[in-house]
Amino acid sequence: MLLGRVEGHVWATRKLDVFMGKKLMVVQPLNEGLEAVSGHIVAVDTVDAGIGDIVCLATSKEAAVPMAEKLIPVDAAIVGVVDRVDR
Amino acid sequence: MILCKVTGSVVSTKKDEHFQGYKIMSVTPIRPDGSFFGKPFLAIDATSSGKGDTVLVIKDGGSLQMITGSKKIPENAIIAGVVDNLEIAVSGGQ
Numbered sequence: 001m002l003l004g005r006v007e008g009h010v011w012a013t014r015k016l017d018v019f020m021g022k023k024l025m026v027v028q029p030l031n032e033g034l035e036a037v038s039g040h041i042v043a044v045d046t047v048d049a050g051i052g053d054i055v056c057l058a059t060s061k062e063a064a065v066p067m068a069e070k071l072i073p074v075d076a077a078i079v080g081v082v083d084r085v086d087r
Numbered sequence: 088m089i090l091c092k093v094t095g096s097v098v099s100t101k102k103d104e105h106f107q108g109y110k111i112m113s114v115t116p117i118r119p120d121g122s123f124f125g126k127p128f129l130a131i132d133a134t135s136s137g138k139g140d141t142v143l144v145i146k147d148g149g150s151l152q153m154i155t156g157s158k159k160i161p162e163n164a165i166i167a168g169v170v171d172n173l174e175i176a177v178s179g180g181q
Contacts, residue, residue, distance in 0.1 A: 005177060007119065007176065008119060008175035010090075010143070010170055010172075010173055011171045011172040011173075012170050013171050014134050014169040015134060015143070015168030016154060016167050016168065019168060024143070026119050026175065028177075039089065039125065040089070040090060040119055041088065042088040042090055060147065072153070073145060073149075074150065075088060076088055
């Protein structure tokens with residue numbers, strides 16, 4: 001999992017059917033000091049995160065686990081909203 | 088998924104037979120502001136995108152197999168959506 005900051009929404013009309021009704025968010029991956037690292041990722045939101053929230057981002061196969069369907073082709077999902085990072 | 092811009096399409100006659108029926112597009116990763124970063128790569132297209140479109144690209148072989156229903160396509164990047172609009176409310180930068 002990665003830490004990330006939700007920076008925006010994505011609207012896409014032409015997309016795979018499995019993404020219908022799913023919220024797609026632009027997330028900037030962060031390090032533990034909440035500084036930006038690497039490029040932005042578009043993730044499916046499973047916890048109703050809002051713009052500006054710091055979130056946990058599951059990448060790869062595990063991203064599909066919170067979805068209701070058995071397995072959907074998704075490689076990144078927001079799986080938690082972070083209240084605080086203690087260092 | 089990552090945001091990419093379609094920069095062209097690839098025409099190939101002599102190719103692995105399992106690519107049959109899929110367009111191969113050249114895509115370059117972009118930041119939400121539209122600027123390019125990173126190297127361009129090739130992805131097969133599941134959404135009939137066109138040159139200049141901003142697209143969502145999944146770089147995961149397992150997801151590609153699920154979307155195409157084939158385990159034999161020798162590729163791990165697939166275009167899964169065409170972006171209509173982006174709303175960026177936090178300027179993160181990198």
